[in-house]
Amino acid sequence: xxxxxxxxxxxxxxxxxxxxxxxxxxxxxxxxxxxxxxxxxxxxxxxxxxxxxxxxxxxxxxxxxxxxxxxxxxxxxxxxxxxxxxxxxxxxxxxxxxxxxxxxxxxxxxxxxxxxxxxxxxxxxxxxxxxxxxxxxxxxxxxxxxxxxxxxxxxxxxxxxxxxxxxxx
Amino acid sequence: xxxxxxxxxxxxxxxxxxxxxxxxxxxxxxxxxxxxxxxxxxxxxxxxxxxxxxxxxxxxxxxxxxxxxxxxxxxxxxxxxxxxxxxxxxxxxxxxxxxxxxxxxxxxxxxxxxxxxxxxxxxxxxxxxxxxxxxxxxxxxxxxxxxxxxxxxxxxxxxxxxxxxxxxxxxxxxxxxx
Numbered sequence: 001x002x003x004x005x006x007x008x009x010x011x012x013x014x015x016x017x018x019x020x021x022x023x024x025x026x027x028x029x030x031x032x033x034x035x036x037x038x039x040x041x042x043x044x045x046x047x048x049x050x051x052x053x054x055x056x057x058x059x060x061x062x063x064x065x066x067x068x069x070x071x072x073x074x075x076x077x078x079x080x081x082x083x084x085x086x087x088x089x090x091x092x093x094x095x096x097x098x099x100x101x102x103x104x105x106x107x108x109x110x111x112x113x114x115x116x117x118x119x120x121x122x123x124x125x126x127x128x129x130x131x132x133x134x135x136x137x138x139x140x141x142x143x144x145x146x147x148x149x150x151x152x153x154x155x156x157x158x159x160x161x162x163x164x165x166x167x168x169x
Numbered sequence: 170x171x172x173x174x175x176x177x178x179x180x181x182x183x184x185x186x187x188x189x190x191x192x193x194x195x196x197x198x199x200x201x202x203x204x205x206x207x208x209x210x211x212x213x214x215x216x217x218x219x220x221x222x223x224x225x226x227x228x229x230x231x232x233x234x235x236x237x238x239x240x241x242x243x244x245x246x247x248x249x250x251x252x253x254x255x256x257x258x259x260x261x262x263x264x265x266x267x268x269x270x271x272x273x274x275x276x277x278x279x280x281x282x283x284x285x286x287x288x289x290x291x292x293x294x295x296x297x298x299x300x301x302x303x304x305x306x307x308x309x310x311x312x313x314x315x316x317x318x319x320x321x322x323x324x325x326x327x328x329x330x331x332x333x334x335x336x337x338x339x340x341x342x343x344x345x346x347x
Binding site: 004005006007020022023024025026027028029030038040041048049051052054055058059060062063065066067068069070072073074076078081082084085087088091092095099100101102103104106107108109111113114117118120121122124125127128129131132135136 | 170171172173175176179180181184185186187188189190192196197198199200201202203204206208209210211212214215216217218219220221222223225226229230233235236293294323324325326327328330332333334335336337338339340341342343
């Protein structure tokens with residue numbers, strides 16, 4: 001059996017670079033409070049980022065913001081939601097190269113794996129968004145399609161039984 | 170795979186018109202949250218929310234009556250707490266927990282092709298993938314050759330910091346994992 005090589009990377013210490021401050025995201029705001037250090041698992045003595053730690057009050061504010069946004073978002077036609085999510089997927093794809101090194105510093109693994117994670121995540125967002133208009137179309141509204149594909153059950157309901165993560169009623 | 174797993178929850182929820190609150194894993198919060206902030210900027214405020222924290226934050230989310238569905242990816246012990254915390258308000262719950270996934274090599278397998286891919290199935294992301302291969306079953310007649318060749322491949326790994334371009338095997342995200 002071969003012996004593994006254990007590398008000792010001589011790259012610059014992260015402590016000489018700007019340590020990202022990462023807050024919550026509540027109602028469009030990103031407050032940083034009560035931060036804790038996230039250490040680089042490859043260099044445990046170095047801080048990769050500082051991330052806010054939520055309180056019950058933070059959770060409560062998020063659980064106020066999500067239902068408040070629900071009526072407008074649910075009322076947006078599916079095509080409009082898809083456009084915004086595809087735009088978001090473009091943003092995610094564009095940020096992968098920039099954020100992949102921080103993902104490595106905060107989560108381990110190697111760089112190509114982190115880059116692949118952003119690429120695959122972008123693909124999931126794009127693919128799911130591309131399916132949703134057809135998924136939300138009431139079963140039986142297109143008889144030619146319905147005749148060649150399994151009907152969703154229960155077909156009499158206007159929406160599939162995909163419950164929301166958070167909704168107002 | 171924190172970005173992929175998050176998108177697998179986020180995308181269907183938002184696309185079908187729901188709003189959500191995410192609590193990232195404390196093992197991978199920073200880069201993911203910065204990405205989520207960029208995504209949220211494309212959406213109306215409040216559609217996508219993120220709260221960091223430990224178990225108490227998760228329990229507060231799971232037990233809140235306005236939350237109609239809880240999706241969790243992680244370990245069995247925490248999943249039991251999710252079930253407990255959601256029980257009082259009868260929510261939909263989905264749990265994606267650790268696997269114990271086997272790979273089965275058959276007598277007529279193309280050994281070279283199998284050996285080429287098997288280490289990736291075991292050790293990509295330092296083995297920190299829920300569906301990574303954890304056990305390999307090999308016919309007795311192939312065992313010695315397969316084991317020697319597989320261990321030889323693993324022995325070629327260069328372990329190091331994930332940003333070292335020479336490294337092919339990075340560190341696990343937490344000391345409790347290996």
